[in-house]
Amino acid sequence: MFLISCPYCGERDQSEFVSGGEAHIARPKQPTELNDDQWAEYLFMRKNIKGIQFERWNHVHGCRKWFNVARDTSNDKIEKIYKMGEQPPKI
Amino acid sequence: MSKNLRINNKHFVDETRKLSFTFNGKKLYGYKGDTLASALLSNDIHLVGRSFKYHRPRGIMTSGSEEPNAILQIGNDDALTEPNVRATEIELYDGLICNSQNCWPSVKFDIGGINNFLSPLLPAGFYYKTFMWPASFWEKYEFFIRKSAGLGKSPTKQDPDMYDHRYLHCDILIVGGGVSGLMAAQIASDDNKKVLLLEDKELLGGSLIYDDSDISKIDNQKSSEWLKKLIDNIKKNKNITIKTRTSLAAYHNYNFLLARQNLTDHLSVNDRNNKIRQRLYKIRAKKVIISTGAIERPQVFHNNDRPGIMLASAVKKYIDYYGVRCGLENIIFTNNDSAYETALSLHKSGTKLNAIIDIRDNSSSEIVKQVKNLGIQIYWNHTVVDTKGYKRINKVTIMKLNDKGNDVIGKKIDLNCDCLAISGGWTPMVHLFTQSGGKLRFDNKDNIFVPDKTNLDQLSIGSAKGDFELDDVLKNSIKDTKKFLNIENSNFDKIDVKCSKEKEKKNIWLLPSDRPLSKTKPFLDYQNDSTAKDIKLALREGFKSIEHVKRYTTTGMGTDQGKLANMHALGIVADTTNTNMGDLGTTTFRPPYTPLTFGTIVGRNVGQFFDIFRKTPMHEWHVDNNAKFENVGQWKRAWYYPKDGETMHDAVQRESKAARESSGILDASTLGKIDIQGTDANEFLNRVYTNAWSKLQIGKCRYGLMLNEDGMVYDDGVTTRLGENHYLMTTTTGGAANVMSKLEDYLQTEWPELDVFLTSVTDHYATASVCGPNAKKIINKIFKDLDLSDESFPHMSFKEVKLGEINCRVMRISFTGELSYEINVEASYGKYIWEKCIEAGKEFNITPYGTETMHLLRAEKGFIIVGQDTDGTMTPVDLQMDWIISKKKYDFIGKRSLYRSDTVREDRKQLVGLLTDDPNEILEEGAQIVKDENKKPVDMLGHVTSSYFSPTLKKSIALAVLKEGKQLKGQKLLVPMIDKTIKVTVSDTIFLDKENERING
């Protein structure tokens, strides 16, 4: 069970949060312009790396805000937490 | 008692409090302070069980949680009996009843003991081999294996005990109240840290507290005396919270730990009433110090498992702590100095020690010198090659080791004994460290794995870290704790420690014998009966990874997780394959460290507290009116209201007839409700629903279908425009929370530029839905001033109206196909408005109906239920709902996916209606639909999703998803059931009122 520091509420138990998977995958602005492969790339393809991964998390049982987390998937260490819209940190 | 096994004047046992207990039907006595094991030993009982596979007699071997043999069934009550309890851990209480497990008909005469002589037929992997080849082999042996395997008996009745959960937070958690943990606690508290100290035993102090030797001294005092003073100080210390009888079960990431405290297991059964039995602590610690100590290893030689063969440290503890002799004719067999402490304890207590056998050439330490001076015979450079005595050891045979230590030479010497104390060195308890993700390092000097790298803020000290001698334990614990806590000085800095130092070391994982290995039984894992032979066989058969060897031989897979066996198994694999043990790695230790009861894991979350349940404001009325309830998510929804012994079918037929012929009323409060406000609310709805929302006027309602980005139907519901920038969205009951999350997600992450605010108001409003041809008359009786004409208040529109002081939102919307009004009021008025409707509807036979009738009524109209008729693979096109997909909108969630190559396939499963050829035959939901039963394999074309008997149509109707269903209207198909095959015809999904005339009453 991690401790996650919500940028709006502070440190809370993992059970208050849900993970939204890989971050920084923007919804295409003009989906109709994309062919099937390009759309599938957005819809299905995720990196699922071992190491530092940028993820979206939601404080669902708290302030309901979404934010980004840089987490090392090999040991669950959270390197950085930053708000939606901010650029991923260089790690 | 014929033998004098109890030594008087041990202050850890209260001899003024005699306790009676029953073992295998025999009444025996012990004292307060005894464990069940020490009480049994004081009655000269070693033999307590039979081994798992060979049913060999087994005795108490240890004095702690590593005990592999003394595993008993406690209690004989159907609800309270507990299997697999270690006699070495359970404290004796008055009236304790215990029985041996895994033996039939009795521990002294066990039919399964014949397995011992059949053992050549039960080699490593025996069970796996019977699974694999030949198949008939397994069928033959299954009964035999199932009967002879398995340890204790589970209780057959519900557990009446109370269990509890509690959260604890601390600066420093210290696991283990031995000397190193106690010193760390003192140092941390002197630094003003909030300390939590856990100890699994009843008393603090570890093994040093009962150490009676004169060799080790701390600050010129007997070490146990020094420790007592430290404990007294710690008990008075307000910074330190002490939890005894508390064992750490699991060490998770981020220093989150679970510990179990026994609160009543040591009390007599009568004293446990209304007390919490066990408590699970969920601990968040800023820092963790592991001081769990070490466990002694056995030695691996032929017949090393007889009752009376015990760990040397256990023999010492039974004498020094419990005042119990384990035998009157003792022999020690060791490879290290620590067993000489047992020799001194035996001597001091006046217990006969016949000889010491030591595989080393000599030892020049202080303690061995003392033992030599006592004139005790020591056989240096010797090993045990055999033991005798079926139910209790009576003889050991020893031989001299050759120079290499890989064979025995000379002639055999027989020595008599009734207790053989063995010591193969010590293994640090690194289980918790590895559970937490820590990596181990192999120490070649002591042949141990010690903690190395960790990502967590934790420290291992004392023998858990690999320090075994008192001066190392104390000085390194002080030094490491100070560094860990970033402290300059401590009150222990000038501590003076004297102790014996071991200089000569020797370790042989598998001791040589005069017989070939195949003719010996050198046990590694006593509980699972795996021997060194099995390990070698596994290696010969090609298993290389230690994890595979473990599973194939079942070494370390018992309830003790191989606490005694693992190191020898690794050592033998390393020796056999010429590998360095450090390169081999260890098997994984998984939580819990010691077994937990289910009660502890579940805590208070049993019965009605198992899950939260949500009740509507009208719930009491439903209860008073005999409703049966169904669970929908966490909601309790009225399912149907049986009258005068009606079956569910009867009740549903009556309810749905009433709704169609006069009027019905449904509690719709559970539907998800989301209040949407903001200048971009309309644009937002356009993006999340498939249909167009731009032209929806204030005061009007519209049905919407929501997709996932993959084009599959996610939720549906009616949204009402309450004002210029104000909407009320309804969702399915089960989908409410998920829809809310999904909408928030898009707003916050994809479209933060939209001015939209979402508020969940599901619990804030109660909804009564009145439907049927007489609905208008009933509503008119309640809201006398409301104009209900179709011109003023048409279908799919909304009015705000007051009933006295109560604000009511009335929507004219229908999920049944009937004229229908939904009255929404603030939740606290829910029951009031419901009763108002019932009262007004009395003359029209208003009939409350539940979810089952609602499902039937909507199925007659072909309205889908998301999650019942859809399963996350259905697009709106599959549902034949093409009409709801806006062609004009450039984009909405899921739009692009509706013309992916897969979603435009013609042969997808599509929603259809089904009519049975026999109108009285009701299909089963989930039943498969086929065309040809005889062509093998049978093609599954789809399945029934909803099925009912319609009292209005007087026939059975069903919805189904069917491959290429749209093309198959009129086609005859089959629904094969277990006892018959039902003939069906594919039909339209709308069965009743295709022209939608009933909607206007």
Ligand SMILES: [Zn+2]
């Ligand atoms: Zn928050």
